[in-house]
Amino acid sequence: MPSRNFRFYQGSSDHDSAKPPLENQSVQRPSFLPPKSYSENASSAAGESKHPRVHTLILDLGDVLFHWSTRDLEALSPQTFHAIILSPTWSRLECGLIGEDEAIANIAEELSLDPILIQEAFTQCRKTLRVDCELVSQLTGLKEEMNGHLKVYAMTNIAKDDFARLKTTLPDWSLFDGEFTSFDAGMTKPELGYYKHVFDRIGLDDPSSAIFVDDKVDNVNAARSLGTQGIVFESPGSLLRRLRNQLLDPVARARQYMTRNAHRHTSCIENGPEFRDVFSQFLIQWELNDASILSLSPPDASAADIKAGIQQACSEARTWNYFIGNPVGTTKTLPDDVDSTAMALLAFSPPASSANPILDQIAANRHERDGLVYTYFCDKRPRVCPFVMVNVLRVFYHYNRGADVKPELEHVRRILLNRGYIDGTNVYVSAEPFLYFLSCIITANPSALELQSLGEPTITALRERVGRRGDSFAVAARVLACQKLGVWAQPDVEYLKELQECDGGWEIGWVCQFGRSRKKIGSRGVPTAWAIKALEFEAQCWNIQ
Numbered sequence: 001m002p003s004r005n006f007r008f009y010q011g012s013s014d015h016d017s018a019k020p021p022l023e024n025q026s027v028q029r030p031s032f033l034p035p036k037s038y039s040e041n042a043s044s045a046a047g048e049s050k051h052p053r054v055h056t057l058i059l060d061l062g063d064v065l066f067h068w069s070t071r072d073l074e075a076l077s078p079q080t081f082h083a084i085i086l087s088p089t090w091s092r093l094e095c096g097l098i099g100e101d102e103a104i105a106n107i108a109e110e111l112s113l114d115p116i117l118i119q120e121a122f123t124q125c126r127k128t129l130r131v132d133c134e135l136v137s138q139l140t141g142l143k144e145e146m147n148g149h150l151k152v153y154a155m156t157n158i159a160k161d162d163f164a165r166l167k168t169t170l171p172d173w174s175l176f177d178g179e180f181t182s183f184d185a186g187m188t189k190p191e192l193g194y195y196k197h198v199f200d201r202i203g204l205d206d207p208s209s210a211i212f213v214d215d216k217v218d219n220v221n222a223a224r225s226l227g228t229q230g231i232v233f234e235s236p237g238s239l240l241r242r243l244r245n246q247l248l249d250p251v252a253r254a255r256q257y258m259t260r261n262a263h264r265h266t267s268c269i270e271n272g273p274e275f276r277d278v279f280s281q282f283l284i285q286w287e288l289n290d291a292s293i294l295s296l297s298p299p300d301a302s303a304a305d306i307k308a309g310i311q312q313a314c315s316e317a318r319t320w321n322y323f324i325g326n327p328v329g330t331t332k333t334l335p336d337d338v339d340s341t342a343m344a345l346l347a348f349s350p351p352a353s354s355a356n357p358i359l360d361q362i363a364a365n366r367h368e369r370d371g372l373v374y375t376y377f378c379d380k381r382p383r384v385c386p387f388v389m390v391n392v393l394r395v396f397y398h399y400n401r402g403a404d405v406k407p408e409l410e411h412v413r414r415i416l417l418n419r420g421y422i423d424g425t426n427v428y429v430s431a432e433p434f435l436y437f438l439s440c441i442i443t444a445n446p447s448a449l450e451l452q453s454l455g456e457p458t459i460t461a462l463r464e465r466v467g468r469r470g471d472s473f474a475v476a477a478r479v480l481a482c483q484k485l486g487v488w489a490q491p492d493v494e495y496l497k498e499l500q501e502c503d504g505g506w507e508i509g510w511v512c513q514f515g516r517s518r519k520k521i522g523s524r525g526v527p528t529a530w531a532i533k534a535l536e537f538e539a540q541c542w543n544i545q
Helices: 004-008 078-085 088-094 100-111 115-126 133-145 160-169 192-202 217-225 236-247 250-260 279-288 303-315 338-348 352-364 386-398 402-417 432-444 455-465 472-485 490-498 525-544
Strands: 056-059 151-156 178-181 210-214 229-232 267-269 509-513 520-523
Touching: 078 100, 078 115, 088 100, 100 115, 133 236, 151 192, 178 192, 192 217, 210 217, 210 236, 217 229, 229 236, 236 490, 250 525, 279 338, 279 509, 279 525, 303 338, 338 352, 338 386, 352 386, 352 402, 386 402, 386 432, 402 432, 402 455, 432 455, 432 472, 455 472, 472 490, 472 509, 472 525, 490 525, 509 525, 520 525
Parallel strands: 056 151, 056 210, 151 178, 210 229
Antiparallel strands: 267 520, 509 520
């Protein structure tokens, strides 16, 4: 499908009265990029990285891949058992300095315990030993996915006899390129010498190219002190997610996710069903400009029907209903709305001759006394939303009709200056969409002084919100807004990367909500599309620097 720019410059007279959609073109950014000293230490999001790519993974074994339980111990209490294995004497056993019989005898004397009960407790505990075969399989798959560019090593505190038990519990050790044990090294974690011993043995010249995983934070911090990246193990899912996000290209994975789910980027109600809507499609199209992954049609539509629906949106303006099909989670009927209609015009840019009658309908659909545009094309729903008004401003300026929305501009200005956006609205959950939409219209209209005057207040508002985290949609919207206006937001960029799921898409983000029930409406496609653009922009910035 042709790009928006191509459609505008075909030479058709219908397009002459509409401005080219500058909002997604490169514009001169204010000089708010981070200082060079920071950029030398920051990793890029996609493509080439400022840091060496991670090629080494060092895994703890106990309580990561192998597990045993003290819950059903009978010989000793779990508390006493843990006191035993945390004792200096047990550490000497793990260093290979003494045997188990000597260790038990010494501990029995130190803690005034019966050595027979200590031995029985270990026998009971060892019977519960199991290996997380699924995690081993997933890590093996990740290693294969890295196509020879990842080495995996085990590094564990363990006695010689216990390690022999691990070897028989896991028949296939092909995941590992080597195993390092405390009894062989004569040292235990978190002794720094143990880490240096392992690094030397595997030829790790640059520790920053390695990831160290352990369930004990002190062990991870010791590795970090020597320059490695560290992950404190919490769960298999969390580990796999973080490894994928650190080892693989986030943008390539995200684009694969969007393509794999083409025509199926649905939305869902919080703790409720999935459904199809047009608004999320318009938001995806606005940033990605890739209609091949969209669908404005019912779920049973053919590929030809889906394509025809997109082509019609490009050529003919109309009012749009939020839902594709019957409403879900709200009233039985729902009128067409201004927000969806405005975003459709921005995303697909139909000819001005077709768009102007729709803009006339929007301009005529105003509050009787305040003179502000309603959210719905329905006099029975007399609601206004300043976030929606920003999109109204965007589309009117897009078609060179900014003079028709002066009341909305002044209302939006007051909302911005008086911080009337900080708690969202009945339609939008958070403040970020308001600031994102503002950043779009500001960068799209560099010669409109009345819009440029919103720039500094918007920049100030964004700076106040950097680092506040939030859901994936809010964070992606904030990062994009900051990038458009040149506001440094590296903490949010890094957090955005953490929200990518193992399948390449971003976790669900709350795009909007129902006004009456306040139930949130979420999407994975929208935050994934927006994260792609944010991370691509970040990578370009670092490459330029």
